[in-house]
Amino acid sequence: MKKRIGVLLSGRGSNFEALAESAAAGRIPNAEIAIVVSNRENAPGIERARARETEALVIPSKGLEREAYDRLVAAALEEKKVDLVCLAGYMRLLSPYFVAAFRNRILNIHPSLLPAFPGLEAQRQALEHGAKFSGCTVHFVDENLDAGPIVLQAVVPIKDDDTPETLSERILREEHRIYTEAVRIVLEGRYRIENRRVMILPEKVSEKR
Ligand code: GAR
DSSP: OOEEEEEEESSOOHHHHHHHHHHHHTSSTTEEEEEEEESSTTOHHHHHHHHTTOOEEEOOOTTOOHHHHHHHHHHHHHHTTOSEEEESSOOSOOOHHHHHHTTTOEEEEESSOTTSSOSSOHHHHHHHHTOSEEEEEEEEOOSSTTOSOEEEEEEEEOOTTOOHHHHHHHHHHHHHHHHHHHHHHHHTTOEEEETTEEEEOOOOGGGOO
């Protein structure tokens, strides 16, 4: 049976699309996006999902407490029997309930080299700090913001004439690449966690591309 991925997003959806393309092209073997959930009605990612004939659900969060909301989202994902939850520009902190329901089965992509520049506008934070390099991080999600064990990172140089937009674009290309790679590793179970360290195990010869 194919491994089933649930994607949570709030906006554009380019990371969703990269994962969907990778699954369709076999770069993430034997996997499919089973459902996309957005907390925002007008998220372009929802249209992108529907254009790919992927089931896409809007669950508005207005008026709901964090855990009550997360219970709705978790129920939608459980109904679709997802094996892995991928946050892809999902601009909400997850409740302890949600994290426990999918322990070690939630990944996030963040546009900085964590633990530097967590939170919003990470690319602008890196520029304003004067960093010479930034990048992106795929990590397991725990109860804290942008804080769980790191699976993969990619480094991107910061140029003197960068703006938040040009830097974001350069980082985004790496995001799409390492998110695919990280999802592949996690779905294949090709890792071991020791304390905070995620050790990536070698590919079996038969799995080599
Ligand atoms: C991406 O750059 C992602 O790393 C970032 O939001 C953007 C979503 O783009 N996520 C965060 O900042 C999470 N803290 P996308 O909707 O095109 O995938």
